[in-house]
Amino acid sequence: MNLTGGQMVCESLIREGVDVIFGLPGGAILPLYQTLPEYPQLRHILVRHEQGAAHAADGYARVTGRPGVAWATSGPGATNLVTGIASAQMDSVPMVVITGQVSRAAIGSDAFQETDTTGITLPITKHNYLIMDPAEIPQAIHEAFHIANSGRPGPVLVDIPKDVFQEKGVFEYPNKIDLPGYKPTLGGHASQIKKAAKLISESQRPVILAGHGIIFSEAYDELKELAEKAQIPVITTLLGISSFPDDHLLCVGMPGMHGMAYASLAIEEADLLIALGMRFDDRITGKRSAFALGSRKIHIDIDPSEIGKNIPVDVPIVGDLKSVLTKLNKHIEPATHVGWLQRIEDLKSKHPSMNIRDTDKLLPQYIIQQLSEATDGNAYVVTGVGQHQMWAAQHYVYKEPRSFVTSGGSGAMGYEVPGAMGVQVGKPDKVVWSVAGDGGFQMTMAELATMVENNIPVKFAIINNNYLGMVRQWQEFFYQKNYVATSYTHNPDFVKLAEAFGMLGIRVTDKTQVRSAIEKAMDYDGPALIDFVVEEEENVFPMIPAGQTIHDLIEEPAPEKAMRQ
Amino acid sequence: MNMNKISTRTISALVQDKPGVLNRVSSMFRRRGFNIASLAVGHSEMPNLSRMTFVVEGGDQVVEQVTKHLHKLIDVIKVSDISEDNVVSRELALIRVKSNVQNRSEIMQVVDIFRANIVDVAPESLIIEVTGDGNKIESLQDLLKGFGILEVMRTGTIAMNRGLESRQDNDNSRRQTASWGEASSV
Numbered sequence: 047m048n049l050t051g052g053q054m055v056c057e058s059l060i061r062e063g064v065d066v067i068f069g070l071p072g073g074a075i076l077p078l079y080q081t082l083p084e085y086p087q088l089r090h091i092l093v094r095h096e097q098g099a100a101h102a103a104d105g106y107a108r109v110t111g112r113p114g115v116a117w118a119t120s121g122p123g124a125t126n127l128v129t130g131i132a133s134a135q136m137d138s139v140p141m142v143v144i145t146g147q148v149s150r151a152a153i154g155s156d157a158f159q160e161t162d163t164t165g166i167t168l169p170i171t172k173h174n175y176l177i178m179d180p181a182e183i184p185q186a187i188h189e190a191f192h193i194a195n196s197g198r199p200g201p202v203l204v205d206i207p208k209d210v211f212q213e214k215g216v217f218e219y220p221n222k223i224d225l226p227g228y229k230p231t232l233g234g235h236a237s238q239i240k241k242a243a244k245l246i247s248e249s250q251r252p253v254i255l256a257g258h259g260i261i262f263s264e265a266y267d268e269l270k271e272l273a274e275k276a277q278i279p280v281i282t283t284l285l286g287i288s289s290f291p292d293d294h295l296l297c298v299g300m301p302g303m304h305g306m307a308y309a310s311l312a313i314e315e316a317d318l319l320i321a322l323g324m325r326f327d328d329r330i331t332g333k334r335s336a337f338a339l340g341s342r343k344i345h346i347d348i349d350p351s352e353i354g355k356n357i358p359v360d361v362p363i364v365g366d367l368k369s370v371l372t373k374l375n376k377h378i379e380p381a382t383h384v385g386w387l388q389r390i391e392d393l394k395s396k397h398p399s400m401n402i403r404d405t406d407k408l409l410p411q412y413i414i415q416q417l418s419e420a421t422d423g424n425a426y427v428v429t430g431v432g433q434h435q436m437w438a439a440q441h442y443v444y445k446e447p448r449s450f451v452t453s454g455g456s457g458a459m460g461y462e463v464p465g466a467m468g469v470q471v472g473k474p475d476k477v478v479w480s481v482a483g484d485g486g487f488q489m490t491m492a493e494l495a496t497m498v499e500n501n502i503p504v505k506f507a508i509i510n511n512n513y514l515g516m517v518r519q520w521q522e523f524f525y526q527k528n529y530v531a532t533s534y535t536h537n538p539d540f541v542k543l544a545e546a547f548g549m550l551g552i553r554v555t556d557k558t559q560v561r562s563a564i565e566k567a568m569d570y571d572g573p574a575l576i577d578f579v580v581e582e583e584e585n586v587f588p589m590i591p592a593g594q595t596i597h598d599l600i601e602e603p604a605p606e607k608a609m610r611q
Numbered sequence: 612m613n614m615n616k617i618s619t620r621t622i623s624a625l626v627q628d629k630p631g632v633l634n635r636v637s638s639m640f641r642r643r644g645f646n647i648a649s650l651a652v653g654h655s656e657m658p659n660l661s662r663m664t665f666v667v668e669g670g671d672q673v674v675e676q677v678t679k680h681l682h683k684l685i686d687v688i689k690v691s692d693i694s695e696d697n698v699v700s701r702e703l704a705l706i707r708v709k710s711n712v713q714n715r716s717e718i719m720q721v722v723d724i725f726r727a728n729i730v731d732v733a734p735e736s737l738i739i740e741v742t743g744d745g746n747k748i749e750s751l752q753d754l755l756k757g758f759g760i761l762e763v764m765r766t767g768t769i770a771m772n773r774g775l776e777s778r779q780d781n782d783n784s785r786r787q788t789a790s791w792g793e794a795s796s797v
């Protein structure tokens with residue numbers, strides 16, 4: 047088949063099972079756009095800003111498990127994607143990004159809208175390609191999808207010059223992958239697995255730390271089997287939330303900086319940590335040299351470079367969690383750990399991190415709890431970054447795998463709007479709530495127009511504290527309440543804004559209106575927004591300040607303790 | 612953070628001979644804060660594959676991370692830590708020293724002892740070519756200091772196992788198995 051480069055891209059995407067692309071055109075990618083009408087199977091969603099395209103592709107991928115696709119033109123189009131690509135790389139999200147580039151002859155001449163896209167994205171992609179011949183397109187795209195969604199997933203970028211889109215070549219879709227330098231280990235080492243089983247049977251106080259890897263590997267049942275068979279409490283990292291049902295008896299919740307005090311304490315008291323698809327991020331460990339000193343560690347991860355990177359490990363296993371846990375479970379002896387589970391219950395009652403202050407004021411925590419009840423824990427919740435993100439992680443009871451979606455490693459404010467758009471496109475039949483910060487929402491709110499245009503019915507709960515709240519909290523605790531550049535004194539009227547975009551807008555200022563507003567937004571056929579005007583200086587508790595230990599835990603609104611250090 | 616004492620280690624990598632590979636590798640070293648004492652790149656015996664030899668500064672934990680992160684790059688095919696093997700390691704250096712008619716023969720004696728060569732003679736300077744391991748080159752440099760070194764250029768170390776049984780291409784996984792399971796890229 048003789049096709050243009052642009053046609054080859056479309057043919058290749060169809061063969062990879064792509065059904066939706068988020069993008070925005072420009073000169074260098076225009077020849078690709080002009081072939082799109084020939085391929086009605088490819089749904090293109092025209093965004094308002096390329097960052098939106100990247101985050102939307104990321105959200106789509108996180109909830110479907112299939113690589114999200116975003117594309118943009120050269121230069122500023124490509125650089126606008128960068129935040130979204132970096133966030134996907136940090137959270138191991140499979141994505142294929144295509145960028146237009148200036149024509150081959152112009153490369154290196156500082157031509158109009160030329161940027162070194164492969165250079166810029168080299169450290170924030172799993173791999174990238176610069177295509178110099180249309181005949182390379184099918185192989186590169188086939189490899190890109192394979193690399194993006196195998197092993198430890200991640201974003202892959204393919205940069206294609208304008209004249210390569212236009213030139214014709216022979217299209218032959220490869221049916222095999224030949225990457226001698228890329229052969230992820232999946233199975234896990236048999237003797238290491240036996241060693242792990244032995245450690246588990248010897249332990250008195252084991253805990254599981256379940257991370258994003260459980261979700262990528264879809265090892266939910268295997269995790270549950272391990273936990274139930276040996277009665278091991280399960281702690282979920284921020285990105286591991288929803289890998290294990292929050293309402294399960296063995297679920298202990300999130301540990302770390304803003305985690306449940308009892309989860310952090312359980313880690314401290316445990317004699318064995320079973321770390322599954324997580325990477326001992328500093329928000330979990332705090333001061334590394336003081337982290338969980340009393341326990342041995344089993345670390346199972348598909349990426350060997352994560353093992354031993356932050357925390358020394360006793361039994362490392364490289365492999366895919368579904369396969370490794372299936373094997374491990376065969377060696378696991380049933381156990382009860384009655385005393386240990388009782389101890390955790392005691393910790394929970396002594397440190398009730400989930401309690402919400404009794405007050406008539408409109409508290410963000412209460413809103414999340416109401417949202418959880420109103421949706422019966424079955425909605426998909428997408429967040430921005432900041433206080434509202436932590437409250438959404440803490441107070442919503444997640445029941446469905448993949449239903450908590452957040453920019454964790456990168457912490458990209460602004461994710462809440464386009465991220466939620468991608469999630470809704472990936473899960474058209476589900477209720478999708480974006481729990482947004484007033485700050486982050488304004489970074490990407492242009493995508494509301496995209497949602498109205500394409501009838502993408504995301505519901506927004508803006509936790510409007512008129513502050514860059516999380517930063518304000520740090521200023522309150524660590525900089526003597528010196529609130530520099532964190533207050534928004536002239537936020538827009540979000541209800542009018544919603545109406546201007548053609549959405550339903552509701553304002554809630556009182557506790558009693560919360561539930562009915564949530565119901566009204568969900569009953570509305572289309573995107574809707576609730577502006578929750580909340581207590582402005584509410585803080586997120588518990589808190590272990592950055593770089594500190596479990597002994598520095600702040601559980602109650604008594605910031606003097608923190609301010610002293 | 613790392614309690615291991617600082618030492619240097621030699622790592623060899625077989626890589627795809629594609630544009631940008633050197634950039635990928637050096638970018639990874641920079642980003643992760645690994646220190647490279649030297650880096651040498653050239654074609655291998657196989658078409659489209661190159662070999663890179665790194666001399667890396669750091670303890671065991673650092674070297675383990677370097678090896679793993681190198682392996683994680685899609686274009687890197689094999690990685691071997693050959694520091695403790697029975698290896699031949701060589702480096703080439705060109706050294707320009709000040710010299711005049713009076714001291715030329717004295718310099719030539721030093722050059723002979725080191726089995727180095729004089730490859731250019733000018734009225735006021737000489738260029739000496741020397742091959743050997745890093746220590747040998749440094750010793751020669753020390754001896755030449757007295758005459759006045761004008762310029763030094765070194766290629767960086769390349770290294771190869773002795774004997775026929777070349778372990779460079781297959782040992783990475785085996786070496787590491789003991790400590791963390793199988794090798795792989797991700």
Ligand SMILES: Cc1ncc(C[n+]2csc(CCOP(=O)(O)OP(=O)(O)O)c2C)c(N)n1
Nearest residue numbers: 432433434457459483484485486514515516
């Ligand atoms: C793009 C970006 N810029 C800056 C930050 C630093 N930052 C972290 S949380 C935060 C405040 C977020 O404010 P808002 O979205 O209103 O959420 P809140 O904390 O008030 O719930 C800021 C500025 C960030 N994470 N991302």
Ligand SMILES: [Mg+2]
Nearest residue numbers: 484485513515
């Ligand atoms: Mg705010």
